[in-house]
Amino acid sequence: MIADLKPGESLSIQQFGLGEGRKLGCGLFLPHRGIDAVYDSTSA
Known part of the structure; x- marks a missing residue:
């Protein structure tokens, strides 16, 4: 997952x-x- 991108980076x-x-x-x-x-590794 990629997060916190600026609009130009996203494009x-x-x-x-x-x-x-x-x-x-x-x-x-x-x-x-x-x-x-998305998946909590501590709950497995």
Whole structure:
């Protein structure tokens, strides 16, 4: 998860992507309401 981006940084990632699969259209860019942990490793 990527968080706390400035608007220009967000647009750059959406335009150019990240990682090896970026030219294949891999990955999703979805807004998220918060950066709280999706998975709490202490509860497992």
